[in-house]
Amino acid sequence: xxxxxxxxxxxxxxxxxxxxxxxxxxxxxxxxxxxxxxxxxxxxxxxxxxxxxxxxxxxxxxxxxxxxxxxxxxxxxxxxxxxxxxxxxxxxxxxxxxxxxxxxxxxxxxxxxxxxxxxxxxxxxxxxxxxxxxxxxxxxxxxxxxxxxxxxxxxxxxxxxxxxxxxxxxxxxxxxxxxxxxxxxxxxxxxxxxxxxxxxxxxxxxxxxxxxxxxxxxxxxxxxxxxxxxxxxxxxxxxxxxxxxxxxxxxxxxxxxxxxxxxxxxxxxxxxxxx
Amino acid sequence: xxxxxxxxxxxxxxxxxxxxxxxxxxxxxxxxxxxxxxxxxxxxxxxxxxxxxxxxxxxxxxxxxxxxxxxxxxxxxxxxxxxxxxxxxxxxxxxxxxxxxxxxxxxxxxxxxxxxxxxxxxxxxxxxxxxxxxxxxxxxxxxxxxxxxxxxxxxxxxxxxxxxxxxxxxxxxxxxxxxxxxxxxxxxxxxxxxxxxxxxxxxxxxxxxxxxxxxxxxxxxxxxxxxxxxxxxxxxxxxxxxxxxxxxxxxxxxxxxxxxxxxxxxxxxxxxxxxxxxxxxxxxxxxxxxxxxxxxxxxxxxxxxxxxxxxx
Numbered sequence: 001x002x003x004x005x006x007x008x009x010x011x012x013x014x015x016x017x018x019x020x021x022x023x024x025x026x027x028x029x030x031x032x033x034x035x036x037x038x039x040x041x042x043x044x045x046x047x048x049x050x051x052x053x054x055x056x057x058x059x060x061x062x063x064x065x066x067x068x069x070x071x072x073x074x075x076x077x078x079x080x081x082x083x084x085x086x087x088x089x090x091x092x093x094x095x096x097x098x099x100x101x102x103x104x105x106x107x108x109x110x111x112x113x114x115x116x117x118x119x120x121x122x123x124x125x126x127x128x129x130x131x132x133x134x135x136x137x138x139x140x141x142x143x144x145x146x147x148x149x150x151x152x153x154x155x156x157x158x159x160x161x162x163x164x165x166x167x168x169x170x171x172x173x174x175x176x177x178x179x180x181x182x183x184x185x186x187x188x189x190x191x192x193x194x195x196x197x198x199x200x201x202x203x204x205x206x207x208x209x210x211x212x213x214x215x216x217x218x219x220x221x222x223x224x225x226x227x228x229x230x231x232x233x234x235x236x237x238x239x240x241x242x243x244x245x246x247x248x249x250x251x252x253x254x255x256x257x258x259x260x261x262x263x264x265x266x267x268x269x270x271x272x273x274x275x
Numbered sequence: 276x277x278x279x280x281x282x283x284x285x286x287x288x289x290x291x292x293x294x295x296x297x298x299x300x301x302x303x304x305x306x307x308x309x310x311x312x313x314x315x316x317x318x319x320x321x322x323x324x325x326x327x328x329x330x331x332x333x334x335x336x337x338x339x340x341x342x343x344x345x346x347x348x349x350x351x352x353x354x355x356x357x358x359x360x361x362x363x364x365x366x367x368x369x370x371x372x373x374x375x376x377x378x379x380x381x382x383x384x385x386x387x388x389x390x391x392x393x394x395x396x397x398x399x400x401x402x403x404x405x406x407x408x409x410x411x412x413x414x415x416x417x418x419x420x421x422x423x424x425x426x427x428x429x430x431x432x433x434x435x436x437x438x439x440x441x442x443x444x445x446x447x448x449x450x451x452x453x454x455x456x457x458x459x460x461x462x463x464x465x466x467x468x469x470x471x472x473x474x475x476x477x478x479x480x481x482x483x484x485x486x487x488x489x490x491x492x493x494x495x496x497x498x499x500x501x502x503x504x505x506x507x508x509x510x511x512x513x514x515x516x517x518x519x520x521x522x523x524x525x526x527x528x529x530x531x532x533x534x535x536x537x538x539x540x541x542x543x544x545x546x547x548x549x550x551x552x553x554x555x556x557x558x559x560x561x562x563x564x565x566x567x568x569x570x571x572x573x574x575x576x577x578x579x580x581x582x583x584x585x586x587x
Contacts, residue, residue, distance in 0.1 A: 147320075246409075
């Protein structure tokens with residue numbers, strides 16, 4: 001008891017320091033939202049709560065059609081990549097975990113070895129491929145390298161290995177075909193892993209920069225990060241507009257987080273420990 | 276089979292074929308059916324481009340004239356290129372400054388956060404939020420922070436404390452550490468969550484036994500927590516190292532007018548690759564640079580495998 005009560009002041013100090021550190025961590029994000037609500041005359045007033053908050057910047061930026069287009073481009077690409085990864089990484093992870101067939105080990109090692117290849121090494125051949133087949137400045141061109149990932153495949157394989165074979169055998173006896181067994185029986189059993197994979201894929205594609213920067217040259221095909229990178233150069237003095245653009249790019253992921261917080265933190269833990 | 280089907284011959288043959296297939300042979304067929312598209316994908320989008328990158332690195336291709344095999348010329352040119360050595364040194368500076376700083380901070384935070392019950396989820400969320408931001412967006416916020424007076428909040432703060440203003444991104448000496456600030460900031464949330472998971476996985480009985488033995492908190496940290504955390508530590512060191520060796524987004528966006536500037540003082544390998552390939556179209560030379568990056572990352576991954584296999 002005495003040890004406990006002695007430790008208390010230390011704990012209060014630790015808690016206070018953690019809290020202050022946490023405030024420092026979110027300050028850039030708060031500052032971004034705060035500046036996006038100021039008009040150009042208040043920008044250099046550094047108060048975190050704007051004196052006269054206004055949504056004018058958001059109105060201006062959305063009326064400039066390019067920004068809305070970039071937002072929709074990013075959304076479309078991130079959703080497409082997520083759907084594809086959930087489907088294919090799930091399918092391949094399941095096959096590698098639950099089927100015994102000649103060549104299984106080879107496929108496993110081949111996919112595993114692609115984890116060693118950095119994206120930066122592939123962007124030049126991908127660019128040549130995209131220009132040869134006319135995929136530059138297209139959604140397909142931006143999305144094709146990320147339709148499946150080795151990381152996602154291994155995450156899914158780890159989880160499918162924990163699914164008991166009995167469930168699948170029971171479904172087989174009921175006469176379901178293998179595709180239906182995977183989709184209707186096995187996939188619902190690994191929903192936590194699937195949601196972790198979906199969140200990671202969405203986040204990764206939403207924030208992706210280097211490949212979209214290379215493959216899209218026409219402003220209509222920019223993703224939000226690429227657009228933001230170019231957009232800001234033009235308006236390098238209008239900080240409140242830059243902050244508004246940055247805020248719009250950050251808002252979707254923050255909203256998803258606020259809704260699914262527990263899920264996401266558990267997903268990161270799962271992926272970090274298993275992946 | 277009593278009703279006459281339209282094409283009785285094929286039907287019977289198909290029936291016989293599927294009868295002849297054993298259950299396990301059918302499953303092998305299903306497996307390869309499932310893998311057909313992915314195998315083509317990994318072949319065409321991962322393995323073929325990798326081979327192509329190696330091949331191009333031995334040519335003088337610049338997209339204008341046909342590629343010509345030049346042997347190791349690009350690699351020789353790289354070794355003689357002062358910019359490459361500058362970039363190489365910068366890349367390792369990002370690594371040797373960024374990895375320890377971010378991991379020590381993350382561990383210290385996770386270690387204390389793990390013991391906090393009051394508003395635990397809220398505090399954790401504060402630390403995790405930066406991980407969910409877009410580098411391009413936050414690079415602009417941080418650029419704003421580091422502006423000279425009268426714009427930049429940090430210089431304004433220094434001025435109000437009576438300290439001299441700092442050039443930050445405009446100084447060849449300060450720009451690289453300045454870029455590391457947001458890069459470390461953005462990666463810490465992930466590291467803290469992984470550390471928390473690692474700490475949670477240590478059985479409390481170890482701590483109880485140590486306390487009964489009268490070990491101090493400090494001794495418990497060094498002799499029990501950290502050794503048991505080794506797999507987590509190795510994973511995070513490798514993950515962070517690879518991240519800093521591949522740093523691009525923050526460097527590019529903290530100085531969009533001159534990525535890697537001022538005077539190449541912040542230029543990492545990936546910016547050099549990007550500029551050589553997509554600004555100068557010197558594709559052969561850029562590919563040789565990507566091969567160097569690949570070899571460095573490969574060495575680190577192999578090191579990880581060795582460290583993981585060693586018994587604790």
